[in-house]
Amino acid sequence: MSDELYPAVIAPLVSKRAHETLVKVKKFVDEECIPADTIYHEQVSHDPSKRWASVPPIIEELKVKAKKLGLWNMFLHAHYKEGPGFTNVEYGLMAEQLGRCLVASEAVNCAAPDTGNMEVFAKYANEEQKREWLVPLLEGRIRSAFCMTERFTASSDATNIQLSMRREGNEYVLNGRKWWASGAGDPRCKVWLVMGKTDASNPDRYRQQSVIIVPAHHPGSKVIRPTQIFGYDDAPHGHCEIEFTNCRVPAKNIVLGEGRGFEIIQGRLGPGRIHHCMRSIGAAEEALRYILARVTSPERRTFGKVLADHATVKAFIADARIDIDAGRLLVLQAAHAIDVSSAKDAQGLISSAKIYVPSMALRVIDRAIQLHGAGGVSQDFPLAYSYANQRTLRIADGPDEVHRDQLGRRELKRAERTTALLKAQSAEVERLRKQHNIAAKI
Ligand SMILES: Cc1cc2nc3c(=O)[nH]c(=O)nc-3n(C[C@H](O)[C@H](O)[C@H](O)COP(=O)(O)OP(=O)(O)OC[C@H]3O[C@@H](n4cnc5c(N)ncnc54)[C@H](O)[C@@H]3O)c2cc1C
Structure with missing residues (x-):
């Protein structure tokens, strides 16, 4: 583009x-x-x-x-x-x-x-x-944080979430440990949306969870530490581990009602994944700009040529261009599907974009790092930090594998129709062979 x-x-x-x-x-x-x-x-x-x-x-x-x-x-x-x-x-x-x-x-x-x-x-x-x-x-x-992921729970399956939210009179009592609450380190962060279980015995695993509003640093909650991404702590934003011990929150702070937590996180993540993907496209474009400046610099000649004159470098650039343009169209297609229908109906397209784009951005940024030599992994260019950021997106908001699983299952739903069509086409081949007096092949 x-x-x-x-x-x-x-x-x-x-x-x-x-x-x-x-x-x-x-x-x-x-x-x-x-x-x-x-x-x-x-x-x-x-x-x-x-x-x-x-x-x-x-x-x-x-x-x-x-x-x-x-x-x-x-x-x-x-x-x-x-x-x-x-x-x-x-x-x-x-x-x-x-x-x-x-x-x-x-x-x-x-x-x-x-x-x-x-x-x-x-x-x-x-x-x-x-x-x-x-x-x-x-x-x-003010700013805010979303607390779903738990340190001791495989949180890519949100039905696993353990934080207990027990109703007592006009309050809910929260007990559990969250981590990776992005933004909770910021002094302007005044509110946390916390997901927990209000009804662990509900036979419907998707109705056990609720989301409640907790004012940041409410009594009974404690920010334990900021976690780091490849050594970056992202201060003052931060990604925090937070412990809740008998944290009493007014019952009126529940969002939408008990048992509606799953519905809320699903509604929250659809468009959000598109936003992340488009920002990743921007990060990849920016890395390509760095590539263009570096490889045409007369000061960075090797073996008698500027870098752009080496054939492998031109191939790097061509691949980056194609990768970014393909990724952008994939995301925009998903965004359009949300616009004309809903995030739920666009789920397959959202998964495709979510799987493809962060890995694509990582490939482009990796090429940019490579072309900057040792400088590429240093603090002198924004490339190493950008790489670290993009790498997290293959995990955050649902790891690649979970989206692949959902997308694969969605595709497999077409198997019956596809098989029926293939069978009908084979039968037609047989009919045409007979009509044209061609002996059947073994
Ligand atoms: C920078 C960053 C910011 C984040 N911000 C927030 C935030 O603000 N709020 C919040 O609540 N969380 C946040 N998270 C957490 C993130 O959403 C979770 O890490 C993610 O959902 C995965 O959960 P988990 O870490 O418990 O991994 P697990 O559930 O333990 O999964 C580990 C791995 O198992 C594999 N796996 C899982 N399921 C399958 C499957 N079906 N098939 C094959 N393999 C599978 C995948 O490789 C996966 O990465 C953030 C994470 C990062 C890195």
Whole structure:
């Protein structure tokens, strides 16, 4: 696709308003956010007492600029009255631009996990819960975390979740251990959505779980530590391990009602996976830009040639171009299916994108690292950090294998029809042989 904003085949799906916003997003990312990335990293405190207690000032400055430009909450798509009304395809194209650097998504209030959490509040919360939590999230005054995964539970199967949520009078009492709660390290994170079991004996395994709103650091909860990704702690955002010991939460904080937890996480993850995938496309595009600059640099000649003049390097670049373009179309197809139907109906396409895109982005970033030599794995280029980030996406929001399993099962449903068609075609071959006096082959 090179320098165009989207493939021509997608153009009929992009309104004039979305196109104009996309142009603004790209300019904002190019001119403001990419240079701010370096400053953000430099402003994260190395003093252990401040690392998780302060926020790099540049991010709040960017938020003010983004709001002035009208670039805010674009993720909250047409179904929600609270949002600007873009389709998933339109926002997907914007998410691609935002994915080109670290700070852009947060700068326009479109960062995970807040996006998914705001969707939960917008879609499932009552008016009181929305007033208390959705409004400040939409305004970018607070941040949030989603606590589903458990350290001692195989959490890719959400029916395994163990955290106990026992009703006592007007309260629920929470006991259990969560980890990888992204964003819970941030001092601005004021609310956690916690998934647990309210009815472990329910014979329907998909009605045992519920989601409850817990104010961050509520009595009875304790942030134990931030976990690291290949040594990166992502401060001050963080991915935290949190223990709940007799943590008493008002019963009115339950979202949608007891036993509705599964429904909530399914509704939360569909569009969220598309957002992640489009940001991965952006990360891959950015790595390709780094490749182009590096291989044409006259200072980096080897064996008498600039790198681009070596045939293997051109092949690397061609493969990267094809990989990214194929991935983008896969994601946009899934986004369009959500727009015209629902995340549930688009499940197969969402799985395809979720399986293909993070691995594709990793291949492209890996080529970029390779072409930067030792510099590629160092802190001097954003490639190593980008690789670490993308690698997590093969696990987070459902590991590759779980999506492959679902997609494989979906395809197998066509087996009966496909077999019947093959049999009918073989019978027709026999009939044609007889008609043309051709002896049957053994
Ligand atoms: C950076 C990052 C951020 C995260 N943020 C959050 C967050 O904000 N909130 C939250 O709740 N969680 C979060 N997670 C956790 C993430 O969603 C879980 O790690 C994921 O769901 C997998 O669960 P698990 O780690 O318990 O792996 P397990 O369930 O133990 O699975 C381990 C492995 O088993 C294999 N496997 C599982 N099922 C199958 C199958 N059907 N067929 C074949 N192989 C299979 C896969 O290889 C899988 O990776 C985050 C994770 C990362 C890395």
